[in-house]
């Protein structure tokens with residue numbers, strides 16, 4: 001028990017302590033008095049009280065007090081009499097008045113006269129018969145009496161500061177007046193009073209000192225040793241705190257940067273291509289025949305502007321043409337068709353980043369270790385795993401002793417560093433042999449999905465580029481990795497700008513906050 005009390009005391013704010021002490025000395029003190037006596041402002045008193053109340057240390061009572069006074073109309077009635085009284089006075093003489101003459105005969109204006117008729121009937125001072133107002137016997141008697149409501153009217157007039165409570169003999173009259181529109185004003189005032197509860201008594205019995213508590217240390221306090229004598233207010237580490245959403249990188253950007261870092265660390269250098277590429281680099285340099293299905297409009301975006309691109313070095317074009325037509329000097333018989341320069345000039349949105357690899361091979365001497373990350377474009381229909389625009393990371397290693405083993409090892413290592421386990425299966429690409437595809441298992445869909453392709457560039461690719469050493473190459477999709485990392489079952493989520501998802505996503509491990 002006492003341990004509890006000590007802990008509670010320990011956690012009291014200095015304002016709470018001040019308020020409690022003041023209440024002990026002055027149990028009836030109002031918040032205003034407490035503010036005055038402790039030097040706190042009223043807001044701090046009220047918030048300290050609220051805090052003490054939430055811990056059952058004191059009780060806060062709220063009382064609303066109403067003060068009544070007369071409105072402008074009310075004051076006028078108090079001076080001149082209620083409209084029904086003024087009519088009654090005239091009726092006492094005339095006995096009856098025609099409705100249409102009511103206002104002119106009595107001096108009560110039309111609007112008020114209408115209201116007065118209701119009250120004349122209700123008070124049984126008059127009756128209306130065929131448009132004529134007749135005084136009743138009760139009305140006659142009443143001319144010399146004062147009604148309860150009229151007494152209250154008078155009372156309020158003499159108590160111009162307002163009345164809080166009506167004595168019993170005035171209560172009925174007050175109710176009547178209060179029921180009429182525009183006669184009474186009411187001002188509401190709330191007042192608070194505090195009571196010490198048993199727990200508060202225990203705290204006071206236990207006793208405490210009021211000492212300024214340190215919430216923040218200053219450089220000076222640390223330097224001069226004052227920190228040793230300060231009293232610290234403990235804080236509740238379990239208290240609910242607002243969640244802040246700081247700006248951060250897009251999840252896709254995060255994974256792209258991670259991939260770049262992995263390749264840089266593995267000793268690759270980075271190259272860049274452009275979205276718009278000639279069919280020559282995108283297809284022809286990769287020994288893809290000009291009637292290849294992938295080149296068709298359904299798969300590839302062809303551009304109107306620029307409609308064509310320049311072809312590279314004449315000799316390279318010549319060697320490429322020969323290789324396509326009959327294998328040139330590669331030992332292959334080629335595709336056995338007439339290679340067309342104009343088809344090679346067409347400009348396309350690159351369908352993969354592999355054109356960067358062939359260009360890189362043409363422009364560099366082995367040994368080569370190159371990677372490149374970028375967007376590629378395909379005429380795909382959207383679905384949970386397809387986008388017409390996505391990112392690939394391209395890789396190329398070319399040196400004397402490079403083998404298919406190295407390719408598998410490189411890929412395995414890369415995926416492992418990203419935290420994925422993949423499987424390889426045989427595949428076909430016109431530009432590689434051996435070729436493979438990497439796949440990953442999607443638990444939710446209970447199926448393997450393809451992550452990318454890879455292989456050893458064929459001599460038909462390498463020879464025209466002037467390369468005699470073997471080269472491994474790969475082109476891997478990035479969005480599908482992001483999908484798995486961030487646990488989204490639909491690839492479109494990555495491009496939706498769903499602010500809630502983006503905010504709550506923990507980028508480090510894909511787990512929601």
Ligand SMILES: N[C@@H](Cc1ccccc1)C(=O)O
Pocket residue numbers: 351352353354429432452453454455473474475476
């Ligand atoms: N370019 C292929 C991948 C690939 C790259 C390099 C070698 C072999 C295959 C694709 O986009 O799917």
